[in-house]
Amino acid sequence: MAEVHELHEQAEKTRENPELIGATFTMSLIAVLVAAVSVLGHRAHTRTILDQTRAADAWSEYQARSIRSHNYDLFTDLLSVAHVNDDAEAQKLKDRYASEQQRYQREQDAVEAKAKRFEASAEEQERQAGRYDLGEVCLEAALVITSITLITRKKPFWLLGSALAAAGVLIALSGLWVR
Numbered sequence: 236m237a238e239v240h241e242l243h244e245q246a247e248k249t250r251e252n253p254e255l256i257g258a259t260f261t262m263s264l265i266a267v268l269v270a271a272v273s274v275l276g277h278r279a280h281t282r283t284i285l286d287q288t289r290a291a292d293a294w295s296e297y298q299a300r301s302i303r304s305h306n307y308d309l310f311t312d313l314l315s316v317a318h319v320n321d322d323a324e325a326q327k328l329k330d331r332y333a334s335e336q337q338r339y340q341r342e343q344d345a346v347e348a349k350a351k352r353f354e355a356s357a358e359e360q361e362r363q364a365g366r367y368d369l370g371e372v373c374l375e376a377a378l379v380i381t382s383i384t385l386i387t388r389k390k391p392f393w394l395l396g397s398a399l400a401a402a403g404v405l406i407a408l409s410g411l412w413v414r
Contacts, residue, residue, distance in 0.1 A: 241382070258384040258393040265381060265400045269374045272407045276367035279360050279410070286357035293350035297343055304339035307332040363413040370407025373399055 311332045319325040381396030383389075 255385055255388065258381055258396075261393065261397055261400070262378060262381050262385075265374055265378045265396070268400065268404060269371060269378060272367055272371045272374060272403070275407065275410070276364055276371055279364035279367055283357050283360040283364060286353045286360060290350050290353035290357060293346050293353060297346045297350060300339045300343045300346060304336050304343070307336045307339070311336075359414060363410045366410030366413055367407050370403045370405075370410065373403030373406060377403055 311329055314325050314329055314332075377396045377398075377400035379396075380392055380399060384393040384396070
C-alpha cells in the first residue's frame with residue numbers, strides 16, 4: 236500500500252515535469268509486475284509445503300505398513316517355535332500371515348513410489364519458487380531505482396531500473412520452465 240501512495244505523490248510531481256511521465260508509467264508497470272510475481276512465488280511455496288506434507292503422510296503410511304508386516308513376520312516366527320495343538324490350524328495361520336506380509340510389501344512399494352513422487356514435486360516447486368523470489372527481488376529493486384529518477388530527474392536511473400525490471404521478469408519467467 237505504501238508503494239501505491241508513493242506513486243500517487245510522485246504522479247502529482249510529474250504533472251509539473253512532463254519529461255518524467257515515462258518513468259512514472261514504468262514504475263506503475265513494475266509495481267504490477269512485483270505483485271504478479273509475488274503471487275506466483277507464494278503459490279509455489281504453498282505447493283511445496285503441500286507436497287512435503289503429502290510426502291510425510293505417505294512415509295507415515297509406509298512405516299505403518301512396515302510395522303504391520305513385521306508383526307506378521309513375528310507371529311509366523313512365534314508359530315514355528317511354539318507348541319501347537321493343531322498343526323493344520325497353525326499352518327493356515329502361517330499361510331495367512333505370509334500372504335499378509337506379501338500384500339503389505341506390495342503396498343509398501345506403491346506407497347514408497349508415491350512418497351518419492353511427492354518429494355520430487357516438492358523439490359521442483361521449491362526451485363520454481365526460488366526463481367520467482369529472485370525475480371521479485373529484482374523487480375522491487377528496479378522499482379526503487381526507477382523512483383530515484385523522480386527525485387534526481389536523471390534518465391540513467393530510469394534506464395537502469397528498466398533493465399533490472401526486464402531481468403527480473405526474465406528470471407521469474409524462467410521459473411515456468413524449471414524441472
